[in-house]
Amino acid sequence: MKAFVENRFGLPALVVVALAAMYGIAYVTRPAPLPPPPTGPTKVAVESVTTVCPGAKDRRVDVYLPGSLTTETMESGGPYVTKGPGGLEAGYLTRATSGAARGLAGVRCTEPAPATWLLGPGPADADVRLHLTNADKAPALADVQVYAVEGLVSGAAGIGLEIKPGEHREIDLKTLAPSADVMAVSVTTTFGRVAVAARTVLESGGVDWLPAAGTPATRVVVPGIPKGGGLRRLLVAAPGETDAAVQIRAVSEDAEYAMKGRETLDVPAGTVAALDVTTGIAGSAAALVLTSPTPIVAGVTIIGTGEKPDVAYTAGTPSLALGSAVARNTTGARLLLTAVGAAGKVRVQVVGAKGKAESPYELEIPADRTRDVRVKAKGDFAVVLTPIAGEVYGTRLQEERHKSGTLLTAQPLAPARTWTMLPALTDTPRVVLP
Template identity: 65%
Template structure:
């Protein structure tokens, strides 16, 4: 009996030993633990898009759909709203050679958004009209806030605006901030979406539409500052509650450098700082690269030359990672492309209103340089810019020289509506907790 018990006990020890050995071998030879892979943003195709053009009676709106261009008349004083597949672009250009509205003025028809930013001269220097279009089927409630050199100036007058479905609201910004020389304007909806545009007619002469500016960020690139004579004024706004220290780098046709006397500037919280950068870029086409300790928005006021100078505007914009298109162009159009840091390459395709399009061309932009690319389109045509390599920023510039002075307009290359970037979803209790 004792011999049986000892044998059974030994068998148990043997089994335990074998199991322990197998566990040890498995532990030693186990694969290394893999770190969880963080979800990355995804580029996805846009299936449908909408654009709303502010009203200008009698003008033709250029409408670009992938591969085709058409022009549609704006028969009345109501906004022109167009919907179509991904890649839709629309816009128009006006040309006036006399009177208070003398100048070239180009506008990219805006897509409805929950937040929009504009930067430019204030109502003390220009007659600025803000256009709000609700292209959706539900009301939109929005806050319009104006920041000036002295800080936020619009108070509560622009808060809680209700824009009915299909409504087009025009706001003279003198009613919100009549004494502002320079300004940044934010339009934020807390219900619904709005297409936002603004037209500025300067007291000293010249007219153009303010392009949308990139949302506040600590890195901002303002492209498409054309070369030539005339004043160049950089406007930097720090709309948050923290002062911003901003370093400014110019990337011109011949060099990249921190501008002398403008290497670093301080922008008080809630204010807009104007800076004359005319001599800083030396008459060359350029982009301005801003790096800040707090989020900022930025744009440039471009003043032409001559007895009756025209004006144009450009603003901070994303790089051409998603491509871009400009629907309305003319015989004097050119691209101003910049590759901050490393060299970049894009493919440029002209799409005429009729006839076969020419073969696309590949354009290489050297590292830390700006390059002008003359467009060889005739009549009405669209231009499509597709990224090939590197990081490139740019804009479309049009100029016309008259005896009375240069006519000019500029349009930053906004991201094409062919693609969008979806941010990853994250599990969080804040989705259900108050």
């Protein structure tokens, strides 16, 4: 051994053998490789849901859970709060054939959220009541800001509103922005969450609730513009600090096209712009696809026909990629479905008032077309939509013919609360650095 070590090649050979043994042991005992991090959002099941509806004593609320539909009655005029497992939906309809609030009005019970956008007529042309409810056990601090054609018009009066746990607050928006004839309302929380709803009664007649618009985005699809006569007005807000040059395309029952004379809309930063698209869609059921280099929010005001026309609203909404459900429907309900890009297909299922789920059926929507489909059901029911193929957007429309004018209400098909998308997570020390 001594001779081997003293040999000029002996020691290097021992080193090589030792290193080989060490690396061999390390290779055999190495831990399993970590899976690659996800490159996009992950679809996960929703475990529990809390929803809130503005209160109305003795009002009937329909509550849908997967496979069942029940009815509850509000015991007081306070907000209606319901909690349950994933898939929960709730809402109600009201109907009046006379008086200042004549019309059909539908509201979807909303989840408490850190931010909500609403678009519609302003307090100069309507009685607009904003409902804020804190259904959580912690206090919330909310900012209410109203944007109009001339910019932010609400001032400091709506900033820093403290809403205690369980508290409900109703705000007449005339106290914040009396001169706005069209508006976009932003409700954001510094901490906590609030559920938001707004009811409008036009001075010219007609009543409905404003649906929540999607978060500001560079591409917005506004579905559910019904066929027939009356006014169709597009509202677009640019909430950032950069002007928005919006490209507009209509997707009707027969074609996808740029409306002549209405191909673009310039929206100065921090303002709302209105555009009459009545003749642009020519009485067809349609959706509007808006693109802009600057994030925007958008909605459409729909005014019906007759001596005393009613009003309805739709707004930019996500596609049906996660499915959707509407808890409160009745005879004559229709689905306005639009496939953007490629052809689309959805599965439709009706759940009756007695909780009986009917056999589902499928609807196909041609590429870049809108379909107006009457729901095959009578009485009160929930309707559930499940995506099969394509990028499909939609709205549930409820209409009722009346001698003095059509009653109508619309509800954009919001993502079902069965699934949600979690953003990708990365392992980085930056999350603990100041």
